[in-house]
Amino acid sequence: xxxxxxxxxxxxxxxxxxxxxxxxxxxxxxxxxxxxxxxxxxxxxxxxxxxxxxxxxxxxxxxxxxxxxxxxxxxxxxxxxxxxxxxxxxxxxxxxxxxxxxxxxxxxxxxxxxxxxxxxxxxxxxxxxxxxxxxxxxxxxxxxxxxxxxxxxxxxxxxxxxxxxxxxxxxxxxxxxxxxxxxxxxxxxxxxxxxxxxxxxxxxxxxxxxxxxxxxxxxxxxxxxxxxxxxxxx
Numbered sequence: 001x002x003x004x005x006x007x008x009x010x011x012x013x014x015x016x017x018x019x020x021x022x023x024x025x026x027x028x029x030x031x032x033x034x035x036x037x038x039x040x041x042x043x044x045x046x047x048x049x050x051x052x053x054x055x056x057x058x059x060x061x062x063x064x065x066x067x068x069x070x071x072x073x074x075x076x077x078x079x080x081x082x083x084x085x086x087x088x089x090x091x092x093x094x095x096x097x098x099x100x101x102x103x104x105x106x107x108x109x110x111x112x113x114x115x116x117x118x119x120x121x122x123x124x125x126x127x128x129x130x131x132x133x134x135x136x137x138x139x140x141x142x143x144x145x146x147x148x149x150x151x152x153x154x155x156x157x158x159x160x161x162x163x164x165x166x167x168x169x170x171x172x173x174x175x176x177x178x179x180x181x182x183x184x185x186x187x188x189x190x191x192x193x194x195x196x197x198x199x200x201x202x203x204x205x206x207x208x209x210x211x212x213x214x215x216x217x218x219x220x221x222x223x224x225x226x227x228x229x230x231x232x233x234x
Contacts, residue, residue, distance in 0.1 A: 093121040146231035153223035184208035
């Protein structure tokens with residue numbers, strides 16, 4: 001239980017190595033004792049090499065160019081997709097224009113193959129972010145693209161606002177804040193603009209539609225995740 005608690009707290013993954021029971025030895029399956037060997041490990045933060053990153057960034061760039069002119073999503077043959085990019089993953093696509101946010105939309109949980117998620121979220125960031133008007137064709141050359149591939153959010157246990165602040169890791173944790181029926185998230189990159197932990201949660205609370213200090217009250221849950229982020233400037 002201690003190991004599982006540490007794994008949950010640190011975002012470790014579990015892999016079953018083997019599982020047997022005493023009946024495998026005695027042949028009597030009526031009453032058995034089970035045994036398992038399970039490895040816990042920290043996920044590799046850099047999964048995607050330069051070719052994979054270029055493939056996804058080029059795909060997001062092509063998507064941006066086509067949807068800004070009311071065109072369809074790019075058609076990609078499955079045989080042309082590297083196997084690791086066909087795995088279901090959650091991701092966000094962030095657009096900036098002259099250093100300012102121009103759109104950011106994504107999934108917190110895996111819903112579709114990563115390359116499809118990049119297409120969908122590039123389209124949504126360009127056209128459907130309610131904070132901004134749709135991207136116009138003349139803007140695309142000035143827009144920079146960043147892709148963030150997410151680990152699965154894990155609950156962050158805490159017993160007080162002070163303990164929550166202590167346990168958050170600035171510049172590392174992506175945060176999902178849930179206050180009752182309200183929720184919102186900030187990617188880890190947002191720490192660059194809001195490095196103070198309390199202010200980070202204040203603004204995230206407001207993003208969720210609550211008072212800035214609402215995260216300090218009861219009924220608050222926090223989940224954290226990490227990202228592998230890459231952009232066209234790299």
